[in-house]
Amino acid sequence: MTLFLASLAEIAAALEITPRAVRKRAQKQSWACLGETLQGGGRRYNVDELPLSDQEKTRIRAHLLLCVRPGSTVFTPEAAAPEAPAAPPGESRPTDEDREALWNYAAQKSAKNREGAARKAEAVRAVESLMARGTGITAACNEVGAKIGKGGDRVRVWFEKTRGVDPGDWVAILVDARGGNRPKKDPSPEVYDYIKADWLRIERPTFQAVYERAERAAKAHGWELPSLKTIKRKLENEIPHALIVLKRQGEDAYKKCYPAQERDKTVFRALEAVNGDGYTFFKYVRFESGEVCRPTAWVWQDIYSGKILAWRLDVSENKDQIRLSIGDLIEHYGIPSYFLFDSTRAAANKDVTGGVKNRYRFKVMPDEPLGLIPQLGAAVHWATPGHGQAKPVERCFGVGGLGEHIDKHPAFSGRGTQANPIPVEEFEAIMTAEIAAYNARRRRRSKVCNGKSFDEVFAESYAKGPIRKATREQRALWLLAPEPVTANAKDGSIKIMGNRYWCEELTRYKGKKLVARFDPANMHKGAIVYQLDGRRIGEAECILPAGFNDRNAAREVAKQKARRKKALREIEKAEIRINAREAAKCLPQETPPATPPSSKIVEGMFGKKEKSAETDPASAHNFEEIAEAMYLHSLK
Incomplete structure (x- = not known):
């Protein structure tokens, strides 16, 4: 030192x-x-x-x-x-x-x-x-x-x-050392703590009002209180500016105190990664069901180019809307490798993300069926809700985005209220046109676009990269709604919303948990049944109930049973080619050995020797005769 x-x-x-x-x-x-x-x-x-x-x-x-x-x-x-x-x-x-x-x-x-x-x-x-x-x-x-x-x-x-x-x-x-040489008057610790507690709160009171209240408190308790400028200078010098912003303006303002992370989109290609989010419009729309509300759109955007690829409009953000919008995306372009969205209740539903371990939404069960995205072989990445840097799709909802061009469209001027709602067909037509114009707009300033439109950048990369297309079997994953079911322990049938479904393949899965996919608009059409890991079992037909005295229905059921039994007999003939007696003839005849094996070791008998009748006095008496004599004597 x-x-x-x-x-x-x-x-x-x-x-x-x-x-x-x-x-x-x-x-x-x-x-x-x-x-x-x-x-x-x-x-x-x-x-x-x-x-x-x-x-x-x-x-x-x-x-x-x-x-x-x-x-x-x-x-x-x-x-x-x-x-x-x-x-x-x-x-x-x-x-x-x-x-x-x-x-x-x-x-x-x-x-x-x-x-x-x-x-x-x-x-x-x-x-x-x-x-x-x-x-x-x-x-x-x-x-x-x-x-x-x-x-x-x-x-x-x-x-x-x-x-x-x-x-x-x-x-x-030779720098002038003057400044700060005057003695400083420090406040009392009590009044300093009071001012910090009063000033550093989300209501953001003015420092003048805080100081006036501190003067009254200091006078009542005898605290040392310097001038307003001195105490404010002390606060600004000793307390970090970021803490002041956090306490007085909240989390969102605090995040802006530090530079945002700049993300490089060139690590992807077109359709390799997509991100999605929901947006609720301000106009009121009348749906086909007659319900009038502010519609919610779920939008999928390509991360590389920024192009909006698919969207669905509904009365609210729900799992069916998200599932069908994924189907629209895959039908038109292909299967992405990465899906990015936040873990809201609708977005992180089990129908879409079932089996993802780090969901942090709903309880992850060991026997949980795989969702749509895992079955497509894609990965799920979670983003922070309301954080535009993490989900670029949120930026297309703000100024200059969909909210600006659809909510404020001239065709909706003076309309879109609860008393005068817009028909959903008209709203969807305007939305389709505005999204197409949004994608085709030129002079985009991002590093990837460099003056081009989203459509141009996407088309250039899409033509060069490998694209995975969906098969007919995979289309059922998003066209049909999934429902976890348990096969009946006796016949293997399953029940969905009061309807029974059955196929011969289900007899192997009695009492087991399965997943059935069906069309909610046509429940009697049937259901496709899968195992929990996504392997297909078969198509189960709907078993409709019949009247108690309906002879035609009973006759039809009997015919079906006869046909199934006849088919099983054919399978029996093809599979079982010998009977049990013929199988028994294949067994070799076993003969016992001619002489039993001899033992070379004899177990020893250790302990006290048994007493003979000559040496044991008790053995010389007949106890049964003695007992009988005593009984006869008692009768006298």
């Missing part, structure tokens, strides 16, 4: 005040000095222990570091140890770290202050130039001071501060 020891003269030179002012200050504040006396009188003081401001101490340390020469007052205990050799005079120089700290201090000053330091450096150079011609230091300082309108003593102070300092550091060492 380095101790900074300075005399009053050196302190005065560092602070650019007269030695007399420093002596008066030392006497008034009772500065503690070291016991040793310097040559010529005077004492040294430990800079770290003086009652000075941090800026004043920094100025003194910088002055001592940059003015190192024989007889320097910078004292390092390690350097004073007898085993460490002293550096030769004239070779001691401030380190790069010291110079860096000095220039950092100078950078905190205003440009006007640094310009004044540059003028002081020019005056010092002029003094050195006169001294090189033989002029004395006093006369040179007086002459230069007269030219710049300063006293010779002031110029002499500048010259002494730069003595032994590299000329490149003169500007930093």
Whole structure:
């Protein structure tokens, strides 16, 4: 650790005040000095222990570091140890770290202050130039001071501060140290805590109102309260600006305090990654069912180009809308590799994202059926809701996007209220036209478009990249609604909304959990049944109930059973080609061994020997005769 020891003269030179002012200050504040006396009188003081401001101490340390020469007052205990050799005079120089700290201090000053330091450096150079011609230091300082309108003593102070300092550091060492030297009046901790609690809240009260309430509280409790400007300056200097914004303006404003992450879309190609989100329009629409409400559109956008690929309009954001919009996307363009959307209840439904482990929405069950996206072989990525940087599709809803061109379309002027709603057919027609115009608009400024339209950029990349198309079997994944079911434990039939479905393949899955896909608009058409992992079982027909006395229905059921039994008999003939008796003839006849195996080890009998009848007295008596005699005697 380095101790900074300075005399009053050196302190005065560092602070650019007269030695007399420093002596008066030392006497008034009772500065503690070291016991040793310097040559010529005077004492040294430990800079770290003086009652000075941090800026004043920094100025003194910088002055001592940059003015190192024989007889320097910078004292390092390690350097004073007898085993460490002293550096030769004239070779001691401030380190790069010291110079860096000095220039950092100078950078905190205003440009006007640094310009004044540059003028002081020019005056010092002029003094050195006169001294090189033989002029004395006093006369040179007086002459230069007269030219710049300063006293010779002031110029002499500048010259002494730069003595032994590299000329490149003169500007930093001559920066004005004034400012912050006045004693600061700190508030009481109680009133400071009160002001922070009152000012740093989401209601955003003005500081004037907060200070007025603090004055009343300080008067009642006897707290020390400085002026309004002092306390506000203390708050702004000590509390981070980001914390002030967070407490007074909220999370959204706090996020804007830091630069947003810039995402590079060129890592993708067309249709490789899509993102989706829902948007509720402000106009009221009358749907075919007669319901009047503000419609909600689910929109899928290509991340690479920004083109809107597919959309669906409905009364609200729901899982059927999202499932069918995915079908529209795949039917027109193909299967993307990545789907990006937020984990809302509608978007993260099990029909679409079932089996995704990191869903964080609804409970992930071990026997959960796979959703539409996992069955298509695509990955799901979750984004932060309402965060435009994470989902680019949200940007097409704002200013200049769909909300601007559809909600404010001239065809809807004066319409779209609850009393005068827009027919859904007309609204969808306008929406289709405006989305097409949105995709075809040129002069896009993104790095990918570079002046082209979304349509042009998408078409160029789409023509070059590999595209996965859906098969007929995969189309059923989004055209039919999925429903988890459990096969009947007796016959394997399944029930959906009160309707029974059955096929012969279901007899192998009695009592097991399955997934059935059906058309909600035509429940009697049948259902396609899958295992939980997505493997298809078969198409189950709807078993319609019949009247109790309906002979035709009973006759038809009997015929179906007869046909099934006949088909099974045909399968039996094809599969079972020998009966059980013929199978028994294939078994070899086993014969027992002629002689049993002999044992070479005999188990020993250990313990007490049995008593013979001759040696055992009890064996000589017949206990049954004795018992009978006793019974007869009791009868008498």
